[in-house]
Amino acid sequence: MKYILFVIINMFCMFTTAQTVVGKVTSNGKGLAYVNVYLEGTTKGAISKDDGTYKINNVKTGTYTIIASFTGFQTQKKTITVASNDITVNFNLTESEILDQVVVTGTLKAVSRLESPVPVEVYSPTFFKKNPTSNIFEALQNVNGVRPQLNCNVCNTGDIHINGLEGPYTLVMIDGMPIVSGLSTVYGLSGIPNSLIEQVEVVKGPASSLYGSEAVGGLINIITKLPENAPLVFVDGFTNSWGETNADLGFKTNISNTANVILGINYFNYSNPLDKNNDNFTDVTLQDRISVFQKWNFQRKNNRLFSLAGRYFYEDRWGGEMQWNKNFRGGTDVYGESIYTSRYELVGNYQLPVEEKVNFQFSYSNHHQDAFYGDMKYEGKQRIGFGQLIWDKPLKHHDLLFGLAARYNFYDDNTTATIQADEVVIPSAFIQDEITLTQKQKLLLGMRYDYDNRHGSIFTPRLAYRFKPTENDILRLNAGTGFRVVNLFTEDHAALTGARDVIITEALEPEQSYNINLNYLKKIYTKNGFLFTLDASAWYTYFTNAIIPDYDTNPNQIIYDNLDGNSVSKGISINLDAVFGSGINASIGATFQDVSQTESGIKTRQILTERFTAVWALSYKHYPTNITVDYTGNIYGPMRLPLLGDLDPRNEYAPTWSIQNIQFTYNGITNFELYGGVKNLLNWTPNKGNPFIIARANDPFDKNVSFDANGNALATQNNPYALTFDPTYVYGPNQGIRAFFGLRYTLK
Missing domain, CATH: 2.40.170.20 (TonB-dependent receptor, beta-barrel domain)
Structure with missing residues (x-):
């Protein structure tokens, strides 16, 4: 009987080592709703409520990286250790600079x-x-x-139209230099690895006062x-x-x-x-x-x-x-x-x-x-x-x-x-x-x-x-x-x-x-x-x-x-x-x-x-x-x-x-x-x-x-x-x- 009781107690302890991670996500002092909060490398996660609070249940003991991510805001990561008690983790997210490049x-x-x-x-x-x-x-x-715009069904060469204007009206530059134009437009835009591009900037309308002909x-x-x-x-x-x-x-x-x-x-x-x-x-x-x-x-x-x-x-x-x-x-x-x-x-x-x-x-x-x-x-x-x-x-x-x-x-x-x-x-x-x-x-x-x-x-x-x-x-x-x-x-x-x-x-x-x-x-x-x-x-x-x-x-x-x-x-x-x-x-x-x-x-x-x-x-x-x-x-x-x-x-x-x-x-x-x-x-x-x-x-x-x-x-x-x-x-x-x-x- 003592042996059976010992096994039951140990099994109960095993099943109660899972804890709860709770907290609140804010931005500029206000609760932020619908933020994804999850433990990296696991399937454990939650979405913050209207007031910014969240709860992740049944988290086993161990060390985790917890992430709060919401498109339009900078992702935030924290390292936490879950032991025998519930843990509170709060986040304060700042706006992403996507509009302020x-x-x-x-x-x-x-x-x-x-x-x-x-x-x-x-x-x-x-x-x-x-x-x-x-x-x-x-x-x-x-x-x-x-x-x-493709200009030929057979060779598939073409040009770039902006606001309905033909290709010769568009100036294409690499790092601010006008090296892609005329004969070379479709070829000059090929072969640049995506991983090497920092960004592509587009200006619609005449820019000849800075860049001269073709803009x-x-x-x-x-x-x-x-x-x-x-x-x-x-x-x-x-x-x-x-x-x-x-x-x-x-x-x-x-x-x-x-x-x-x-x-x-x-x-x-x-x-x-x-x-x-x-x-x-x-x-x-x-x-x-x-x-x-x-x-x-x-x-x-x-x-x-x-x-x-x-x-x-x-x-x-x-x-x-x-x-x-x-x-x-x-x-x-x-x-x-x-x-x-x-x-x-x-x-x-x-x-x-x-x-x-x-x-x-x-x-x-x-x-x-x-x-x-x-x-x-x-x-x-x-x-x-x-x-x-x-x-x-x-x-x-x-x-x-x-x-x-x-x-x-x-x-x-x-x-x-x-x-x-x-x-x-x-x-x-x-x-x-x-x-x-x-x-x-x-x-x-x-x-x-x-x-x-x-x-x-x-x-x-x-x-x-x-x-x-x-x-x-x-x-x-x-x-x-x-x-x-x-x-x-x-x-x-x-x-x-x-x-x-x-x-x-x-x-x-x-x-x-x-x-x-x-x-x-x-x-x-x-x-x-x-x-x-x-x-x-x-x-x-x-x-x-x-x-x-x-x-x-x-x-x-x-x-x-x-x-x-x-x-x-x-x-x-x-x-x-x-x-x-x-x-x-x-x-x-x-x-x-x-x-x-x-x-x-x-x-x-x-x-x-x-x-x-x-x-x-x-x-x-x-x-x-x-x-x-x-x-x-x-x-x-x-x-x-x-x-x-x-x-x-x-x-x-x-x-x-x-x-x-x-x-x-x-x-x-x-x-x-x-x-x-x-x-x-x-x-x-x-x-x-x-x-x-x-x-x-x-x-x-x-x-x-x-x-x-x-x-x-x-x-x-x-x-x-x-x-x-x-x-x-x-x-x-x-x-x-x-x-x-x-x-x-x-x-x-």
């Missing part, structure tokens, strides 16, 4: 995003991980008002990490059911006490030709790409800056008839578009050893392209050199910025449009004054002067006003001008494939734009701890001397000239970010726009420009299981498409279409993340609802097309629609539904 693009100096008079949108690598892609070009599809419609600045902020080792690789494989790897190391370096390598391969729309052409371009990136940071006296980065990029891509191989390159037996691309880049920032804060920033890129579009050879070379001195001079109530810059452009190709190489140096000077009027008001005044010996002097002033009536409200008004000195790169696939000829009717003058933008930012905190951020903008941009390709006058030509009239881009955009309890956060954005041109009193809608677009990202993290679910997507309204004539049976307007994706991520293993999901859940492709996408895919060399004396295709029995071969009818990707799986390893 440091930005540099709007004013050329590091300032708080909330303090900047210029509205700047900031996107972190975490944002792009919600829908992992092999390059930044594709990743931008989830940014409101920004659309990657007419907006700019995208890809900022790479400093070595001290990069992980010690990182690996990220994924593959999908179509056979695409992408791998990023890199590391950082200290070379000496005064120098450290990061090295990143990106490799992408797709060598599985598929033809799911049955036109005997590859649905997606085949690619074999490698990119090597290296960035150095040097420690100097008085914390002066000196960084140097370089990248080499090589790609072999082809698309065409399914039976094509390299033996057919340049021939007329089997149609293929084959592009060899080689480029290198150098970017640096050096602070001069003087008492004043003066920086010298410089960049250089060299891009070479060797391509065949069927039997038409295209070989293009582009070099861009850039340097600028910036003097940052803060005074009482004034923050002055002075700059001297020079840009060198070289472009040459083997086409008839480039009789001789285009080579020019454009010197510039600019000044900016950010004036603190009151604690709540700031005014920014700026002006830039550029001299182009082909066009003379160009002035671009701007004004920005910021009013912050409360801590949670910001109103910004921006107005200014922009300009674009046109370099007409004739890697124009509509012409090179033989369907259309490029016609330049006059000497092209610089485009001018006049813009006004009103932006309102509102933060809303609810009693139960929810956070909402509303960011709304309205804009109006007026262009003179606009150069818009004319596809309509002659179906066999693309005509370029200065518009004898005007072009207008106007619209509104709204972004709403919401942070809920239980690990849920959401963002949704929508843009409504009207982009048109008026010539000889006739107003027409710009081609390949949607009326509306929307993007969204919904995320839920289940902390006990360490699983995050991301649902992302976009939707685009109808846009006018380039047809080949009145008999062309393809739809004149694209339908409303959407790409949607889902991803599951598990991070319950130290330093590892496993992720996988499905892209293009709706299995949407542009061929749905159309008789075909590529015109005369069965006769890509137009061997069986009859022409009249003016070179126009004639309607015949085997060509009833009077078409020629044309792969430029494209507005969305041809890639259908696919599953993907990936693995990340990060050692900090």
Whole structure:
């Protein structure tokens, strides 16, 4: 009997060694509801109540790391020891700095995003991980008002549209240097490992007063990490059911006490030709790409800056008839578009050893392209050199910025449009004054002067006003001008494939734009701890001397000239970010726009420009299981498409279409993340609802097309629609539904 009693007592003790962990989560002295509080490495956890209190029952004795996590606030960790008594653990969470990032693009100096008079949108690598892609070009599809536009069904090259404006109006920079433009846009945005990106900053509207030509419609600045902020080792690789494989790897190391370096390598391969729309052409371009990136940071006296980065990029891509191989390159037996691309880049920032804060920033890129579009050879070379001195001079109530810059452009190709190489140096000077009027008001005044010996002097002033009536409200008004000195790169696939000829009717003058933008930012905190951020903008941009390709006058030509009239881009955009309890956060954005041109009193809608677009990202993290679910997507309204004539049976307007994706991520293993999901859940492709996408895919060399004396295709029995071969009818990707799986390893 004593023995039985002893066993019962011991069993009772065993079952009563589990204790309770209780506490309260607060922020700014108030209870915070719906906070996830859990014990790391276990399934034990709880969600705080309306008053911020929580309780975790049945916790066994031992030492734990307890975590309080709520999106929109900084995660807090504590180490606790659970013994024979209940334990109380309180948390006081502070707001995350997600709305107060440091930005540099709007004013050329590091300032708080909330303090900047210029509205700047900031996107972190975490944002792009919600829908992992092999390059930044594709990743931008989830940014409101920004659309990657494919320009060719066969080779899948393209450009970036901001607020409905064509790619040439968007300046893309790396670390603030304009090395990605013109010929190199789609290639320059490939091959930068996501783990090396600190953030991506987007400015919508003219920025020529700071950045010169090409920043007419907006700019995208890809900022790479400093070595001290990069992980010690990182690996990220994924593959999908179509056979695409992408791998990023890199590391950082200290070379000496005064120098450290990061090295990143990106490799992408797709060598599985598929033809799911049955036109005997590859649905997606085949690619074999490698990119090597290296960035150095040097420690100097008085914390002066000196960084140097370089990248080499090589790609072999082809698309065409399914039976094509390299033996057919340049021939007329089997149609293929084959592009060899080689480029290198150098970017640096050096602070001069003087008492004043003066920086010298410089960049250089060299891009070479060797391509065949069927039997038409295209070989293009582009070099861009850039340097600028910036003097940052803060005074009482004034923050002055002075700059001297020079840009060198070289472009040459083997086409008839480039009789001789285009080579020019454009010197510039600019000044900016950010004036603190009151604690709540700031005014920014700026002006830039550029001299182009082909066009003379160009002035671009701007004004920005910021009013912050409360801590949670910001109103910004921006107005200014922009300009674009046109370099007409004739890697124009509509012409090179033989369907259309490029016609330049006059000497092209610089485009001018006049813009006004009103932006309102509102933060809303609810009693139960929810956070909402509303960011709304309205804009109006007026262009003179606009150069818009004319596809309509002659179906066999693309005509370029200065518009004898005007072009207008106007619209509104709204972004709403919401942070809920239980690990849920959401963002949704929508843009409504009207982009048109008026010539000889006739107003027409710009081609390949949607009326509306929307993007969204919904995320839920289940902390006990360490699983995050991301649902992302976009939707685009109808846009006018380039047809080949009145008999062309393809739809004149694209339908409303959407790409949607889902991803599951598990991070319950130290330093590892496993992720996988499905892209293009709706299995949407542009061929749905159309008789075909590529015109005369069965006769890509137009061997069986009859022409009249003016070179126009004639309607015949085997060509009833009077078409020629044309792969430029494209507005969305041809890639259908696919599953993907990936693995990340990060050692900090």
